Amino acid sequence: MSRTLQGVAALILLSGILPAQQATWTTAPTLPSEGHWVLRETALLGRHESPPGDRRHSRALSSRLSYGLDGERAVFLDAPLRGVGRHHGPDLGDVSIGWKWRFHQENPGPVDTIRASLSLGATLPTGGDRFTADEPVPFAELAWMKITGRMGLGSSLALRGEGERYERALYPGETGDVSLRYAGAFLWRLAPETYSDTLEAATYLTIETIAALDEGGDNELSLAAGLLYEAPSYAAEISLALPVSSDLSDRPESNGALLFGLRFLW
Amino acid sequence: MKLTNMLAAFALLLPLFSLACQSTSSSDATTLAEFKDDHQIGLPVFGMSCPKCANNITLQLEQLGGVETIEVNMSQGFVTVQAEPGKVPTRAEMVEAIEKAGFTVPPKKLNALEEEDSEPQVQKGPSSEG
Numbered sequence: 204m205s206r207t208l209q210g211v212a213a214l215i216l217l218s219g220i221l222p223a224q225q226a227t228w229t230t231a232p233t234l235p236s237e238g239h240w241v242l243r244e245t246a247l248l249g250r251h252e253s254p255p256g257d258r259r260h261s262r263a264l265s266s267r268l269s270y271g272l273d274g275e276r277a278v279f280l281d282a283p284l285r286g287v288g289r290h291h292g293p294d295l296g297d298v299s300i301g302w303k304w305r306f307h308q309e310n311p312g313p314v315d316t317i318r319a320s321l322s323l324g325a326t327l328p329t330g331g332d333r334f335t336a337d338e339p340v341p342f343a344e345l346a347w348m349k350i351t352g353r354m355g356l357g358s359s360l361a362l363r364g365e366g367e368r369y370e371r372a373l374y375p376g377e378t379g380d381v382s383l384r385y386a387g388a389f390l391w392r393l394a395p396e397t398y399s400d401t402l403e404a405a406t407y408l409t410i411e412t413i414a415a416l417d418e419g420g421d422n423e424l425s426l427a428a429g430l431l432y433e434a435p436s437y438a439a440e441i442s443l444a445l446p447v448s449s450d451l452s453d454r455p456e457s458n459g460a461l462l463f464g465l466r467f468l469w
Numbered sequence: 470m471k472l473t474n475m476l477a478a479f480a481l482l483l484p485l486f487s488l489a490c491q492s493t494s495s496s497d498a499t500t501l502a503e504f505k506d507d508h509q510i511g512l513p514v515f516g517m518s519c520p521k522c523a524n525n526i527t528l529q530l531e532q533l534g535g536v537e538t539i540e541v542n543m544s545q546g547f548v549t550v551q552a553e554p555g556k557v558p559t560r561a562e563m564v565e566a567i568e569k570a571g572f573t574v575p576p577k578k579l580n581a582l583e584e585e586d587s588e589p590q591v592q593k594g595p596s597s598e599g
Contacts, residue, residue, distance in 0.1 A: 236525035236570040238532075274569045310516030310573040313546020350518040398543035402527070405520050435524035468521055468528075 226388035226409045227429050227442035227462055230346040230359035232305050232320030235271035235468060243267045245464040251373055253455030261373050262286040264293065275305045279324075285334040294331030299342070300324055312351075314398065319347045326366070336366025336379065355390035355407070365418075368453070375415035375423065378453040382417040390431070404434040409442060423449040423457065438466040501547045503560070503577070510557050511549040512564070516572045517541070525570035533558045533566060 235241045247263040262285070269279040283296035301324020309317040322344040328337050341364040348357035361384045368379035376382045388411045395405065411427040429442025444460045503512045517523040523541050526548055530539050535556025540549040548567070550558060558566075564574045 233522060234571070236529055239525065239528050274571050305571070308516070308571065308573075313513070313515055314518050314543060316516040316518045355518070400540075400542040400544055402520055402523055402541040402543060433519055433521050435520045435527070438521055466521070468524060 226355075226357060226386075226390055226411055227431070227440050227464065228411045228413050228427055228444060229357050229386035229388035230322070230344055230361070231348050231357055232303075232307075232318040232346040233348075234275075234277035234303055234305060234320070235269055237271050237273045239271050239469065241267075241269045241466060241468050243269075243464060243466045245462055247460055247462045249373065249460040250458040251455035252458055253451075257455075258458070259373075259455060262293065263296070269303070275308075277303045279303060279322075283330075283334075285330070294334055295329060296334040297326045297328060297330040297336055297340075299326045301342070315351050317347075317349045319345070321345055326363075328366075333371040334369055334377075336369065336377075338366050340364045340366040350390075353392040353396070355392075356388070357390070358385065358387045360385050372454040373457075374454070375417060375421075378417055378419060378421060380418040380421075380453070382415065384416075385414045387412045402435050404432065407431040407433070409440075411442070411444075413444060417453075419453055421451045421453050423451060425457070425460075429462075436468050438464075440464040440466075501542075501545050505557060505560070507554055508557065509549055509551045510560070510563060511547060512560070512567070512574050514541075514546055514548050514567055514572050515575055517543050517546060522571070526567055526572060529566040529570045530558075530563070533562055 243266070245265045247261075247265070249261040249263075251259045251261060264284040266282045267279055269277050271277045279301050281299040281301075283298075284293040285296045286293040301322050303320055303322040305318055305320040307317070307319035311317070322342075324342055326336060326340040326342065328335050328339065330336075342361060344359055344361035346357070346359040348355060363376045363382045363384070365381050366379055369377040372378045375384055388409060391408045393406045393408055395403065398405075407430070409427070409429045409431055411429075413425045413427065414423070416422045424447045425444045426447050427442045427444035429440060431440045432438060440463070442462050444462070446457050446459065449456055501511065501513060504510070514526065517526070520543070523543055526541055527539050530536060530548070530550055533550070535552040536550055536558070537553060538551045542548070548563075550563065552558065567574055
């Protein structure tokens with residue numbers, strides 16, 4: 204096993220599989236209940252640099268629509284719009300379809316839960332020239348979370364298959380190599396300190412770590428901090444991710460990314 | 470880096486997910502006991518960890534016939550449904566809807582009510598039992 208992979212494995216172990224409520228960058232094993240929908244809209248603004256001095260901005264607007272098949276299974280569709288610089292885009296990116304199965308659920312108390320899920324799917328070559336893998340790319344993702352009182356811990360691990368390199372590869376999984384992405388999240392419910400006897404909104408602080416590694420050796424570690432406001436039928440989120448370390452040869456270094464999101468349940 | 474190494478790392482992490490799935494609770498079981506009468510039924514529910522998650526319960530219970538109001542008490546982990554007289558959902562219907570929403574009704578032995586749905590109901594709550 205290479206030194207890079209050992210490093211990422213150590214990071215994961217040290218973080219205790221960082222031990223999350225539904226955080227921003229970390230996939231959570233949550234899904235809509237039977238016959239219901241969740242729409243998540245995110246706007247991602249990124250800044251990239253390669254070689255030093257050549258700065259580039261990117262924009263991505265993504266929609267994920269999930270539908271609950273039963274209490275444990277859901278299907279989802281991701282549709283991204285991508286743009287780079289001032290004069291490029293937006294173009295449609297590669298659309299993903301997938302199936303999510305919550306294979307473990309344990310609810311030890313009124314507001315306590317432990318859940319784990321497996322997602323399987325594929326990204327389809329629907330994207331414009333600059334933002335496509337040109338062929339279907341399979342992916343698998345494991346997600347776990349544990350919520351105890353005001354604290355939430357979570358992690359997700361995603362494996363993405365091989366495809367063609369994006370003409371404008373900016374993010375992990377776009378270089379065409381097989382890639383592994385780990386994200387860990389810590390959430391703390393800022394308010395309310397204790398829930399009342401009605402269904403009320405809550406605000407969380409989110410701290411996350413994101414590690415990405417691909418078969419070609421590119422690796423990147425980022426830390427993110429944000430806020431999540433969650434009402435019964437919608438949620439709003441904002442999070443800033445900054446790179447901590449990176450060793451990239453197939454795509455530009457990231458200088459940071461800011462994500463805004465809205466989620467709706469109906 | 471070899472693909473096999475990455476797959477091996479993915480596989481090695483699987484047991485960590487199961488190790489991490491050890492239950493702990495931030496509080497004891499709900500302090501409210503389940504009850505049912507001619508107009509309403511109340512059940513303890515576990516796992517209502519966030520408002521949007523818990524709203525799935527409302528969405529499922531709304532689909533039961535005759536339901537008029539649904540109250541989700543997150544602090545106590547308790548759900549109360551008021552319905553038209555004679556159309557109060559059975560315990561089994563409630564449990565099914567709550568499980569479809571992704572939550573758990575704790576075993577009946579934790580609660581005061583031992584009667585079956587088919588038997589005459591006696592109101593035992595909601596009441597704080599400490």
